[in-house]
Structure formats: structure tokens, C-alpha cells
Amino acid sequence: MLNSLAALGRRGLNMIQSLGRASLLLLNILRGQACLLSRPSLVVRQLYSVGVLSFLIIVISGLFVGMVLGLQGYYILSRFNAEETLGVMVAASLVRELGPVVTALLFAGRAGSALTAEIGLMKATEQLSGLEMMAVNPVKRVLAPRFLAGFLSMPMLAALFSAVGVFGGSLVGVGLLGVDDGAFWAQMQANIDWNKDVMNGVIKSLVFGAVVTWIALFEGYDAIPTSEGVSRATTRTVVYSAFAVLELDFVLTALMFGET
Amino acid sequence: MSNNRDDNILVRIRGLRFARGERMIFDGIDLDIERDKVTAIMGPSGTGKTTLLKLIGGQLRPLSGSIEFDGEAIHSMSSSRLYAVRRRMGMLFQSGALLTDISVFENVAYPLREHTRLSESLIQKLVLMKLEAVGLRGARDLMPSELSGGMARRVALARAIALDPDMIMYDEPFTGQDPISKGVLVRLIRRLNDAAHLSSIIVSHDVQETLEISDMIHIISHGQVVGSGTPEQVMASDSEWVRQFIHGEDDGPVPFHFPAADLQTDLIEGSASC
Numbered sequence: 001m002l003n004s005l006a007a008l009g010r011r012g013l014n015m016i017q018s019l020g021r022a023s024l025l026l027l028n029i030l031r032g033q034a035c036l037l038s039r040p041s042l043v044v045r046q047l048y049s050v051g052v053l054s055f056l057i058i059v060i061s062g063l064f065v066g067m068v069l070g071l072q073g074y075y076i077l078s079r080f081n082a083e084e085t086l087g088v089m090v091a092a093s094l095v096r097e098l099g100p101v102v103t104a105l106l107f108a109g110r111a112g113s114a115l116t117a118e119i120g121l122m123k124a125t126e127q128l129s130g131l132e133m134m135a136v137n138p139v140k141r142v143l144a145p146r147f148l149a150g151f152l153s154m155p156m157l158a159a160l161f162s163a164v165g166v167f168g169g170s171l172v173g174v175g176l177l178g179v180d181d182g183a184f185w186a187q188m189q190a191n192i193d194w195n196k197d198v199m200n201g202v203i204k205s206l207v208f209g210a211v212v213t214w215i216a217l218f219e220g221y222d223a224i225p226t227s228e229g230v231s232r233a234t235t236r237t238v239v240y241s242a243f244a245v246l247e248l249d250f251v252l253t254a255l256m257f258g259e260t
Numbered sequence: 261m262s263n264n265r266d267d268n269i270l271v272r273i274r275g276l277r278f279a280r281g282e283r284m285i286f287d288g289i290d291l292d293i294e295r296d297k298v299t300a301i302m303g304p305s306g307t308g309k310t311t312l313l314k315l316i317g318g319q320l321r322p323l324s325g326s327i328e329f330d331g332e333a334i335h336s337m338s339s340s341r342l343y344a345v346r347r348r349m350g351m352l353f354q355s356g357a358l359l360t361d362i363s364v365f366e367n368v369a370y371p372l373r374e375h376t377r378l379s380e381s382l383i384q385k386l387v388l389m390k391l392e393a394v395g396l397r398g399a400r401d402l403m404p405s406e407l408s409g410g411m412a413r414r415v416a417l418a419r420a421i422a423l424d425p426d427m428i429m430y431d432e433p434f435t436g437q438d439p440i441s442k443g444v445l446v447r448l449i450r451r452l453n454d455a456a457h458l459s460s461i462i463v464s465h466d467v468q469e470t471l472e473i474s475d476m477i478h479i480i481s482h483g484q485v486v487g488s489g490t491p492e493q494v495m496a497s498d499s500e501w502v503r504q505f506i507h508g509e510d511d512g513p514v515p516f517h518f519p520a521a522d523l524q525t526d527l528i529e530g531s532a533s534c
């Protein structure tokens with residue numbers, strides 16, 4: 001009993017310590033952003049490996065999520081003779097929720113885990129120490145550009161996801177189930193609000209981008225420098241990112257849509 | 261800048277104590293590294309030679325005591341000052357620590373590109389010269405994963421000398437080298453040291469090469485400096501510690517084993533637990 005209490009206490013302390021280290025790291029990463037102005041090529045390279053290489057998984061997932069939304073939405077809406085609003089339903093669910101959230105989850109699995117493994121292995125093979133001894137600050141040179149790339153990629157990937165999803169929804173709704181083409185798009189245009197829907201979605205994905213990339217970089221940088229340590233850190237990145245994204249989504253949604 | 265400028269001691273270590281968990285690695289070490297000399301640090305595996313280099317490089321913090329580089333205490337510097345001081349140090353890691361996503365050429369060019377604004381053609385020339393010095397000019401387009409351990413170490417050496425530092429720390433430069441490259445490395449380290457007014461710290465187990473190359477030898481064991489002197493003095497030393505280490509005897513004050521319970525107890529407990 002006492003032992004398990006002590007263990008619980010130790011875990012709590014460890015968690016608070018990690019949180020402290022993670023916050024310090026974030027602070028240093030943010031400080032490192034200034035240096036990136038003079039070296040945009042570092043960010044561009046990371047945008048490619050973090051963002052561009054995630055294109056395919058985002059496009060395919062977006063398409064299928066949109067198609068499923070089209071199907072499910074049609075079955076429900078047609079019961080109330082409201083098939084014309086299918087476009088609104090598909091677009092709103094994607095832009096407000098599924099776009100940012102599913103993109104962030106996919107991003108954590110595709111890019112976040114890769115970031116953690118890369119940084120963790122650089123630590124394990126002393127490449128980070130090597131940089132330090134070459135008087136190159138690894139936080140500024142290695143972590144900062146990756147953070148910015150993750151932060152910038154996420155809204156773009158989420159937008160892509162939503163766009164492809166809307167297309168998938170129209171494919172099923174209009175193409176397959178015979179919803180009126182004009183009504184589908186006109187209703188969507190009339191009822192999706194730029195600020196309330198689109199901008200809120202963008203804010204969500206900026207937050208998710210920062211959080212997921214932060215978790216991924218911290219787990220890699222803080223990993224125990226062995227193959228087992230890195231593999232555990234990679235798992236943690238995916239798990240923690242998923243938790244963080246889903247919880248933050250609830251909080252953000254409550255803040256954004258709560259008052260209306 | 262400092263009152264020790266004209267003094268010929270580059271690194272001054274006083275009362276250094278450092279622990280890993282419960283285990284004391286260093287327990288009050290005093291050590292001087294002189295300018296323009298090759299200083300060797302020797303000692304059994306696991307005594308903390310690599311740790312000592314990391315302490316000098318400011319990557320680890322001592323528990324107490326001080327480490328001064330050119331009159332400035334390493335561990336009380338601001339981080340930007342520390343990075344500035346590190347430009348004057350080169351370090352050859354035991355593992356090489358090459359960046360694995362860029363070629364051999366780019367690895368050696370890396371510190372030049374980061375810290376200087378030299379033209380591309382000048383960088384090209386410098387890098388090829390450094391690679392030539394370690395005999396790997398022909399390997400410039402290989403990736404680090406395509407190198408053998410010994411080759412990787414030599415590329416790392418080329419990278420460590422790229423910025424012409426004031427001091428180079430070599431962690432086991434001879435391990436994994438064939439007799440020919442060992443000979444080349446010994447001469448290279450000596451030549452670098454004498455021609456470029458470098459100060460060198462060599463950590464090594466290779467008694468022969470180390471005796472041949474160094475001006476001063478310190479032997480560390482059990483968190484203490486157990487012997488110091490020129491190669492001749494060390495060879496002639498009557499300290500048991502030093503004799504055992506230099507002549508590779510297995511009996512003596514330096515234990516071959518990592519601290520452990522005695523074998524009998526371990527074996528009995530081991531068989532009981534499974």
C-alpha cells in the first residue's frame with residue numbers, strides 16, 4: 001500500500017519533471033526561430049520531409065472520410081427530406097472537426113513518429129553531442145526548423161484533407177446517390193461561414209501542429225539513447241499526440257462554438 | 261581577457277568531482293593540460309576518460325570543483341559564451357558522431373559552412389586538404405553508412421580539424437585502425453600539434469602509440485590521478501598502479517572487473533532466480 005503510494009508519487013514527480021523539461025525545450029525552440037529568418041533553406045527542407053511526404057496519406061484518407069460522410073449523411077438527411085443540405089453537413093464536419101483532428105492524428109503517426117525516431121537516433125549516435133562540440137546548437141539548428149515546418153504544414157494538410165473530403169462527399173452524394181448538383185454546392189456556399197467555420201478550423205490545426213510537433217521533438221530529444229529507448233519514445237509520441245489532440249479539440253470546440 | 265594568458269596552462273582542472281547516479285566517477289581530480297603539448301589521459305576502460313572530455317567540453321556539469329579553459333571557468337559561462345569557446349575546441353568522438361544524412365565531404369565541410377563565410381571553391385579546397393591528410397580524399401562522396409568504423413573515425417578527425425581549433429580532444433583515435441593508419445595518425449596528430457600550435461588531449465588504451473606521441477601522460481583510475489609524468493618518467497615509475505597499467509599485468513591495484521559482488525554469490529543467486 002505504502003509502496004504503491006510511493007510509486008504513484010514518483011510517477012507524478014517524473015511527469016512534472018518531464019513537463020518542465022519539455023517547456024524549457026519549447027522555450028529554446030521558440031528562441032531559435034529568430035535564426036531561421038536568415039536560413040530559410042533549413043525550413044524548406046523540413047517542409048518537404050514533414051509536409052510534402054505526408055501528402056499521399058492525407059489525400060487518400062480525406063477522400064474516403066468524405067465519401068463515408070456523404071453516405072452516412074445522405075441516409076440520415078433523406079429521412080427528413082433534407083438531402084440538399086448534404087453539402088453543408090459534409091463541409092461543416094470536415095472543416096470544423098474532421099479535417100483538423102484526423103489530419104493531426106495521421107500527422108502524428110506519419111511525421112511525428114519519424115521526427116522522434118530521427119532525433120532520438122541522432123542522440124543515440126552522438127550526432128547531437130557532435131554538433132554541440134562543433135559549436136552548433138542542435139536545438140536551433142536541428143529542432144527549430146522542424147518545429148516551424150510542422151507548425152506550418154498542419155493547416156495546409158488539414159485544408160487539403162477537407163478539400164479532398166468535400167470532393168469525396170460530392171462524388172458519393174451527387175454522383176452516386178443523385179443529390180442535386182446545384183443545391184449541394186449552393187447550400188454549402190450559403191451556410192459555411194468564413195470566420196466561424198473556416199478560420200476556427202485553421203486555428204485548431206495551427207494549435208495541433210504546434211502541439212504534435214512539440215511532443216514529437218521533445219520525445220526524441222529526451223529519449224534514452226538506446227534502440228529500446230528510441231522505440232519507446234516513438235510509441236509515446238503517437239499516444240501522447242492522440243490524447244493531446246482529442247482533448248484539445250474538445251476544449252477548443254467548447255471555446256469556439258460554446259457561446260453561439 | 262584573462263590573467264592566465266601568458267601562463268602555459270590551457271586547461272586547468274581543480275578538485276573536480278563528478279558522479280553518475282550513486283557512483284563517483286571523479287573524486288577530486290587536479291590536472292593541467294599545457295599549451296602546445298600532446299597530453300595523454302590513460303586509464304582502464306570505464307574510469308571516465310570520455311566523461312572527462314565531455315566535462316572539458318562543457319557537455320556535462322561537475323558536481324564540484326572547477327575546469328578552466330584559457331582562464332575561464334567552463335561551467336559558469338553563459339550558453340552563448342560556451343558555444344563561442346567550443347569553436348576553439350575540436351573533438352573526435354569515440355563513435356565518430358558523423359551526421360548520417362550527408363556525405364563525407366559535406367560532413368567535413370559542415371563546420372566551415374556553419375561558422376565561416378568562405379567561398380564554395382575555398383571550402384572545396386580546404387575539405388579536400390583535410391581529407392587528404394587522413395587519407396580519405398577518395399571517399400569524399402561516400403555516405404557515413406558506407407564507411408568502416410576506422411574510416412568513419414578518420415573522417416571525424418578531418419572534421420574536427422576543419423576549423424583549425426586551438427585544442428583537439430581525441431577520444432581513442434587509434435582504436436580500430438590498422439597498423440599503417442595507426443602510424444599515419446600518430447604522425448598526423450604530432451604534426452598538427454607542432455605545426456599549428458595546437459594543444460592535444462589524447463585518450464587512449466594503446467600504450468605503445470601513446471608513449472610514442474605524448475609529451476605528458478596522466479593515468480586515471482578510481483576517480484583519482486594515480487600517475488603523471490613524461491613518457492620516460494611513466495615508464496620508469498615504480499608506482500604499482502602505473503606499472504600494472506603500462507605493462508598490462510592483471511594482478512595489481514587496478515581491478516579488471518567493474519565493481520560487483522563476488523563471483524560465488526552472484527552465481528549462486530543467479531541459478532536460484534531462474
Ligand SMILES: Nc1ncnc2c1ncn2[C@@H]1O[C@H](COP(=O)(O)OP(=O)(O)OP(=O)(O)O)[C@@H](O)[C@H]1O
Nearest residue numbers: 280281285303304305306307308309310311312354
Ligand atoms: N549516460 C550515462 N549514464 C550513466 N552512467 C554512465 C553514462 N555514461 C557513462 N557512464 C558510466 O560512467 C563511467 C565512465 O564512462 P566513460 O565512458 O567516461 O568511460 P571511459 O573511461 O571512456 O571508458 P572506455 O575506455 O571504455 O571508453 C562508466 O563506468 C559508465 O558506467
Ligand SMILES: [Mg+2]
Nearest residue numbers: 309310354431
Ligand atoms: Mg570512452
